[in-house]
Amino acid sequence: MNLAAAITPDLVAGHGLRPAEFDSIVQALGRDPTLVELGIYSVMWSEHCAYKHSRPLLRTLPTRGERVVVGPGENAGVIDIGGGLCVAFKMESHNHPSAVEPYQGAATGVGGILRDIFTMGARPIALLDNLRFGEPDAPHMRHLIEGVVEGIAGYGNCVGVPTVGGDIMFDPGHAGNILVNVMCVGLVRTEHIRRGQAHGPGNAVLYFGSPTGRDGIHGATFASGELSEEALERRSAVQVGDPFMGKRILECTLELIERGLVVGIQDMGAAGLTCSTCEMAGRAGTGIEIDLDRVPQRAPAMSAYEILLSESQERMLAVCEQTRLAEVLEVCERWECGGVVIGQVTGSGRVEVHHRGEVVASIPANHLTHGAPVYHPPEAAPAAPEEFDLPPVLPGEDFKTALLALLASPTIASKRWAYRRYDHMVQIATVLRPGDADAAVLRLPGPGEPRFLAVTSGGNHRLVARDPRAGAALAVLEAARNLVCTGAQPLAITNCLNFGSPERPEVFGQLRRAIEGIAGACRALDIPVTGGNVSLYNESGGVAIPPTPIIGMVGLIEREEHITRPGWREPGDVIYVLGDPAAGLGGSELAKYLVGGDLPGVTPRGPLPPIAIDREVALLDAVRSAILAGLIRSAHDVSDGGLAVTLAECCLLSRGGHGAWIHETPDGDLALTLFGELPPRVVVSVRPADARAFEALISARGVACAEIGLVGLPGLRCADQAAISHSEMQQAHETPPWESLR
């Protein structure tokens, strides 16, 4: 590459930088940037790194709380759970790489989020994945589904972090742009928390992990005349993961931190060496000087541009005191992670890069990390969802047919076909496993009586598409309900906001409303947002995906006896529905089945029923209080597929194989009562002897409480509808997605 290449407007545009952004760069440098510097700015000021469109909106999220130790802006958020123990957690997207090469895209997504967690000094204890595909019979979809699931398994299983949760939904709106969001949760003792900060001028900058190659170099769109044809041919579009190196750098990093050998540490993720050096210097207010000739390289004759912008996986950057370097290198050697000093921290405030005896870049770190412009693009109110007329009764279908069809539908059916490929038991802490309950529950280490962490992640984009503000709030509320149903107290959230192009007014309108919805729900629940990720420009064929905010939430269970499962426990237990009656079918799985079932590609329309957040918070409080009082035998959130699907799942998850006899379906429209999904509700079962105390506790909190039946013989009987046997429900529920009865 010609370092002295003229910086033309075309070259600037090819790097995705606008003329005004270029002017700001020239002003900060006092000269035209070199090609290398242009490349650095290009990645650091990309939407992915700089949040140019979303930053002002993200600032409106509540991020404070008494448990928050590290808030947004670091590699992961950290909250204090007492006993000297903290939880680090974060969610990231790997949507576009997964669409191109599903196995490596998903695998490196897992690798990346793991690094974000152990970089904080935390040992990863759980992974969750939220996947959005097109309908399983869409072209190439099975290839994408299989590839993504194999990729997640391939990385997570090898590293030895259990994959315990998440969700998978299938929607025509995601067919052209699948979503792969990955969340990781880790544990760290308070004194071992580390940050990505390069403090202490004179300290050594250490590189360890895999050598740098030409893979995943940002700027694939970059004027190809500047790169030789040969180089282009050698460059792969998607990074390739090496979980074995991932495991070694995990152990190496944790040992370095536990032994107090690093001052600051950061992984090289998006934008690689560039991003990690700039961010570490920027956060600490220092400078960094590196020599690219010392960077381990796996391809010959790499240019400075390539070395700096490579996204080769499994690489770490650490800042260490010179006096402890020998110990540091010994740890690196033990874990076979390499370990090379490539530069030092300076007091200059600049990132200075040397290559072959020349300075190829010298940029004020602060300008790179904080100088990116913020855009307030025009926005438009999302179109109001069209009304639709649902037939008043299930047309030509009885209850049984509809329920079995919903149980077998890809989004609702058991995801065992996926999670049996994930090691969800390694680390022997998984108390509630995938498929067991609304959230996964993990045993926490420590002396004394065990405590437990509950984790969940999800978000129903069909609701967000109808009403971004209410739908996003509902995603937060559902996550909280999932945790509460297992007996946990929700503590904090992370999120991944997957949207189309923010330059489309209606998409920016969706984004703003969704963030408002998340903020409102978090305030009502009094839980902070400790970080997250924004993935914009999710489009194909000029059409944006449905707005898909995914919420990841962690909660705490203080005592083993509070752990609550969804399955029925004993015959004779009384079944209740808590929460306001169903008020609409907009966005429901039944609506999709009825309206869209025969018309592939048609998304069901219709607005959401109004949601009163304070009523939802009261519902959560009531359920949790009843669990703490020992009054609840089982609890299950009513979500996709409504009450009928929830009751069926309670039967299927009953360890004793018990069923339910529902004698009382609230009056009115059967479809609405049994298949309506909103407002949110919870199904619980209660010992007959506790029924009165339970009802008193619930009604004292102003929460609607309807007794609807009893736990009994296997199968599900709903009023005068045909009975459905356990095996019929089980068979339907175990349908793999590509065999669903569409």
Add this chain to the structure above:
Amino acid sequence: MRVAVIVFPGSNCDRDCLHVCRAVLGWEAIACWHREALPSAVDLVILPGGFSYGDYLRTGALAALSPIMGDVRRFAAGGGHVLGICNGFQILCEAGLLPGALRINRDLLFHCEEVALHVERRDTAFSSACPERIVLPIAHREGNYVAGGETLRRLEEERRVVFRYEQDVNGAANRIAGIINEGGNVLGLMPHPERASEPLLGSTGGLSVFASLAAAVAA
């Protein structure tokens, strides 16, 4: 009871085994890095599950050449008890301490689930305290046991198949889940007893394997 749990690069059930040995069984358990010498006076060596050397080349092939394996071989030759779990079983086969090999599962997929095992004999150091049937989790992609016809015949004749899957879960020859060596002191087992050793985690079938070992060592 003094146990050494060998840690290879890529082992990922080493901490689980250490936890069960220490916190559940009250044993003295030492993590032993593969480049170090085997600690003296141990009663049991555990080769834990995981992906030693990232499963590169073949599962267990590289770990079998690790420096520690010389000590493990000598320990086994002297009658010491060796338990290879999952990847540990694969390593024992590659090291020649057990016959046969573990191939990729017949459906080419990783399986993580609980499976029922029939305990074929209850007079070994690894099974004397086991009931006839135990349920243990499996978590592997290469658990499909294979051996030559003559080897299989000998294994069956010499009653060296100690644990057998009740159902065909991965295509393993004769539904073999765990075998011992001729001396009866080395067991390779694909399922994970350490994952089924605490009631909190759902099952305790694995405890009987550890209890058997405690009895054998005490004898």
